[in-house]
Amino acid sequence: MIRHIVFFSVRRKEDVEAVRSGLQDLGKIPHSKHFEVTLNTKVDLFSNAIDVVVYAEFEDEAALAAYRAHPIYADTTSKVKPLRELRYSADVVAAA
Numbered sequence: 001m002i003r004h005i006v007f008f009s010v011r012r013k014e015d016v017e018a019v020r021s022g023l024q025d026l027g028k029i030p031h032s033k034h035f036e037v038t039l040n041t042k043v044d045l046f047s048n049a050i051d052v053v054v055y056a057e058f059e060d061e062a063a064l065a066a067y068r069a070h071p072i073y074a075d076t077t078s079k080v081k082p083l084r085e086l087r088y089s090a091d092v093v094a095a096a
Contacts, residue, residue: 001033001057001058001059001060001093001094002057002058002059002060002061002063002064002091002092002093002094003055003056003057003091003092003093003094004032004054004055004056004057004058004064004067004089004090004091005053005054005055005089005090005091005092006053006054006087006088006089006090007040007050007052007053007086007087007088007089008023008050008051008052008053008054008080008084008086008087009049009050009051009084009085009086010051010052010083010084010085011083011084011085012083013051015083016039016051016052018083019051019052019080019083019084020037020038020039020052022076022079022080022083023037023052023054023076023080024037025072025075025076026054026056026067026072026073026076028072029067029070029072029073031058031063031064031066031067031070032056032057032058032063032067033057033058033059033063034055034056034057035054035055035056035057036054036055036056037052037053037054037055038052038053038055039051039052039053040052040053049086050086050088057094064091
């Protein structure tokens with residue numbers, strides 16, 4: 001299983017909800033086993049730069065690749081990208 005985690009910071013605080021709701025469209029893509037979009041609680045002692053977090057689980061690399069190739073992914077990216085400042089992504093293979 002692959003855990004796909006993406007962190008976003010938003011250029012303008014008034015756009016946080018637009019980014020969060022826009023990213024929720026990615027949950028319509030059928031290749032994930034689990035998908036969620038949440039707001040960062042911002043309780044970290046060192047940095048609260050991250051506004052929105054996407055967490056998804058995929059059966060394997062093929063499922064993740066299919067997710068990224070889906071038309072909803074490209075459409076969502078085109079809508080969200082102008083609103084975000086930073087995007088950090090990590091794909092982690094879950095321990096067996």
